[in-house]
Amino acid sequence: MGLNKIILAFFFFCFGFLASxxxxxxxxxxxxxxxxxxxxxxxxxxxxxxxxxxxxxxxxxxxxxxxxxxxxxxxxxxxxxxxxxxxxxxxxxxxxxxxxxxxxxxxxxxxSNNKKRVQGITAIEPEMIRKIPGANAGVENILKSLPGVNSNNELSTQYAVRGGNYDENLVYVNEVEVYRPFLIRSGQQEGLSFTNTDLVQNVDFSAGGFQAKYGDKLSSVLDITYRKPTQFGAVAEASFLGASAAVDAVSKNGKWSEVTGIRYRNNSLLVNSQETETNYTPTFVDFQTNVNFKPSDKWEFSFLGNVSQNDYQYQPLTRQTNFGTIDEPMALLIYYEGQEKDKYTTYFGAVKSTYTASEKSTYKWIVSAYHTQEQEHFDILAQYRLGEVDSNIGSDTFGDVAFTRGIGSQLNHARNDLDALIINTELKGIHNFKKNQLEWGAKFTRESIRDRVIEWEVIDSAGFSINPPIAILPKNDQPYSSYTGPLVPYNNVRATNFVDINRFSGYVQWSRKGYLGGNELWMNAGVRSQNWNVSGDGITSSTQVTFSPRAQISLKPNWNKDMFFRLSGGLYHQPPSYRELRDADGVVQPDVKAQQSIHVVLSNDYSFKMWKRPFKMVSEIYYKSLTVVNPYTLDNVRIRYEAANNAKAYAQGFDFRLNGEFVPGTESWFSFGYLKTEENIDNKGYISRPTDQRLKFALLFQDYMPNIPSIKLYLNLVYNTGLPGGSPSYSDPYLYQNRLRDYRRADVGFSKVLIDAQNPSTKKWLKSFKELAIGLEIFNLFDNQNAITNTWVRDVYSKNQYAIPNYMTTRVFNLKLNMRF
Known part of the structure; x- marks a missing residue:
């Protein structure tokens, strides 16, 4: 495809001059x-x-x-x-x-009453999810290529949507809400997402303005449905990063069906490419099954089960990070002692029964339980040197530290243990009459948290222990005068919490299709409500209530062009989870209120032909006004809340996506997003929020060789401008508004299909394969240095603190084998 054709087509769809x-x-x-x-x-x-x-x-x-x-x-x-x-x-x-x-x-x-189009939902093909390369391939890997969805951490499955944080996203599998572990602090600890892509049938995503039937979160909804197989089948995959297998089974009478998958992952290949040399022995294993039983036309039952274990053992050895400028290059050298041993074991089970009373009425009852046992134990001593690098190319010591400007050590200790049990029961109904639909639901949730936090940090610089900046201690002007105050840790958190949270929530919403003149019109209006109570040992019981009205209106004009307009929004609340109730000292604050946000989303959906192939252009403008905000800091994927509603904020932006068949028979897309989100804490003025990702560009592209269609290419490009880099512990964020460098990443995959329906094998031992393919993946193709956070190091001579970037993975090669039986 020539460049001139691409430019010409781009102007055509931008100005809407395509004839229909x-x-x-x-x-x-x-x-x-x-x-x-x-x-x-x-x-x-x-x-x-x-x-x-x-x-x-x-x-x-x-x-x-x-x-x-x-x-x-x-x-x-x-x-x-x-x-x-x-x-x-x-x-x-x-x-x-x-x-x-x-x-x-x-x-x-x-x-053209396309339900997903009316609701503003993006549908993603499961086959694309399985094939597009990524360091953490799966549903979340594809989401990060959509406008408004941001992440600068390829080791993590977490994502931020339109200025929200990781805790503000709803995830459903088969209409059951799923959860993530509480104590995860870095992406390399995650291992596996809950969603097993080998089992997926449908993936729907909404980035805002969603309906009342979806739960109480502020940012987005990811709605996943696992498939119901119709015949026996099996798939398997193996690579340097792990292996997976899934089996479909159906009974002879067709009433029973099940799909079961098992996965194993090892991130050593990725982590070993980072600057820190480590002994790293992780084990991430998970088993999932989805069983369906349909005894009659009116009744249907299903069971979704999951067992997952992340066993994370990490022993850092050494690290050297070069930073600074060409004129003044510097380096941080660290030698480590100690290790980290973390374990996250989760059990999840859900039973859903569906009763079709008539063609007009359907009822669903869902019961689920989630149990997580987490431990985070580490003792790591980091002894560092901060110095100037020899930049003389002809020198024998080129690249080495020629002059040491600061030395010190940092000892981090943690014995954190958490046990959480979350039980849900929910009843839902759907009623259709004429052009109207009424949906309602009622849900009870019981959360029991048992949490012990023991975490402290000691910092020593040039032989002198550094006191915490918030402590009221005698002035320390060593070495000019002796220090007479007590030696205390720079950071010390100790707490034991036994917390119970009971939640009653419900919704009712009405939808109708009609006409306005010759134009098709869809309307939806609903309201959600939640009542929750926080209690526990040593906690004063607190009860609160929220009401969240929401509405959508969609219009398809009677034009020759296939245009679609949608306006949606409402008042959204996020009642606090346990993580939002716990402050920086580990103490639970039961009176924390639900954060609330007014959403307004205006979107346009335009389907058209280009090169005689289908394309779609979706653009959205949005604004969020947030009040009673609970401020937080973000370190890698760990979120620490102030547990106080002492801020207000806003988020505004524009999202654009063009998708279609750039290559016949394959779907690709280009995304662009602009976002600005700021907060005002204690009326000090507006500053950037930790997720203030200003610009985002992404390209997801599929291709194949015309003369050899069995050779395929998959390309995943992402560019994000830098996030705010955070601030040292206990420091005022208003004094630290520097940003990380831009995030640039390209992952590419090549696949050769060896066996399929058009190329069957003549060898007897290969005839059982319906498909066999081998692939090569290159992660971070251009070897960009992307940073996730900063390490703050003090120079005792100049009294400066340096923000030293913590870089992510470098270029990595991976081989992959796919089999289908």
Whole structure:
């Protein structure tokens, strides 16, 4: 594709000069009864025809606003006839399974009432999630390429959305809310996301302005559905980062089905590429199963279970970080003693029953339990030298520290243990009448937390112990005069908390489809409410209530162009979780209020044709006004709250995404986001929040060699401007508003399909494979130095503190083997 064509097309869609004919488009993948792609299927309508390619993919243009008869025919399979009614410029995905026995006929009446489009939900194909490369591949890896979603930590699955933090995102799997461990402080400790991509059927994501049926969080909703298999199948994957396997099974009568997966991951390959040399022996293992039982047309039952264990053992050895300027290069050298032993074990189980009372009414009852046992134990002594680097290229000591400006040591100790049990029970109902839909739900949650915090830090510089800046102690002007005050840790947190939180929440919402003149109109209005009580040993019981009204209105004008407009928003509350109740000293503050935010989101959705292929452009403008904000600091992925509602804030921005078939038969997209978020703490004035990610560009691209389609390429590019770099412990954030360097990352993957339906193996031992592919992944292709946080080091001679960046992973190569049976 030439550069001139790309530039010309870009201006066309920006200014909306694309002409639209009165036609629509049907596309999809054609499979046989063994779920293998079928090539050379003739697809025709009113004399216009096409053929499916080697991957079973086809695209056909059909007349709009009338019944169109589409015929699918193949020399060895029975003909299929479908009658489809589509709106002008509409794109409908029709995936077909062709049989060699029975001829199929049917009528599918489709209008542009696309539910996800109406609600402002982004749908992501599971196949794309499994193939796009990333240091932490999976659902979250794809989310980070969307506008408004930001992360500068490739080792973590956590993400921030439109100025929120990691605790402000809702995650559902099969309509069940899932949780993450409490004590995780760095991305390399996470290992595995809860979501097993081998089991995924649908992935839907909303970055704001979501409906009342979704829970009480401020930023986003990730709604994942695991698949219900229709036949036996198995997949497996192995790489230098770990291995996974999943099995689909179905009973003979079709009433029982299950999909089960197991995963193992080892991040040594990535962590060993960092500047700190370590002995690192992690083990991340998880087992998941989703079992479905449908005894009748009215009843359906399912069970979702998960057991996960992260065993993290970390022994740092040495580190050298060069920083400064060309004129004044400096380096930090650290020699470590000690180790860290962390373990996170979680158990999760959920049972859901669905009762279809009639065509108009459906009821669901969901019961779930989440149990986590976490330990964080470490004793690490870091002895450092801060010095000037020899920058003379001809010198024998080039690159070494020629003059030491400061020495010191830092001892960190922790014995943190947490045991949490969260139980939920929820009843939901859906009722349809004429053009209206009514949804309601009621939920009870019980959270029992048992937490012990013992954590302290001692800093010594040039042989003198440094006192905490907040302590009221005698003046320390060593070495000019002797110090007579007590020697205390620079940071010391000790607390034991036994906390119980009971939550009652509910929602009701109404949806309606209608017309405004000749334009289609969708409306949704609802309200959520939550009542919660915090109690425990030594805690004064506290009860609070919130009400959150929300609304959406979507309009599809009766234009030739396929335009869609949506306005959504409301009042959103986030009642505090246990992490938000615990202050910097580890003490629970039960009177912390729910943070609240007024959301306003205005969006435009435009579908069009370019190069005779489908494309979609989505743009959104948003504004959030936040009050009773609970300020926090962010260190890697660890969030520490003040446990006080002493701030107000705002977030505003613009998101843009263009996605479509830049290469026929594959989906790619380009994203751009602008964000500004600031907070005002104790009326001192507005400063940047820790997630103030100003600019974001991302490109997700798929391609294949036209003459050798079995060789495929996957590219994942992300550029983020730098986040605020944080401040030293106990320091005033208003005095530290420096930013980290920009985050730039490119991950690329190459795949060679050795066996599939078009290339079966003639060797007997390989015939059991439906698909076999080998791939090469290159993480951080251009070897950019990206920083996640700063290490603050004191120079006792100049009395300066230096912000020394903690760099992320360098370029890493990974081999991967994929198998499907």
């Amino acid at each position: 004919a009165q036609s629509a488009q049907v596309k999809g993948v054609i499979l046989d009864k063994n779920n293998r792609p079928v090539a050379n299927v003739n697809v025709s309508c009113l004399g216009i025809g096409t053929q499916s390619n080697a991957n079973g993919y086809y695209v056909l243009t059909v007349p709009a606003n009338q019944k169109a008869i589409v015929v699918f025919s193949h020399v060895s399979l029975k003909k299929v006839t479908a009658t489809i009614t589509l709106k002008s410029n509409e794109e409908y995905e029709f995936n077909l399974v062709m049989s060699d026995q029975d001829e199929q006929m049917g009528e599918i009446v489709i209008t």
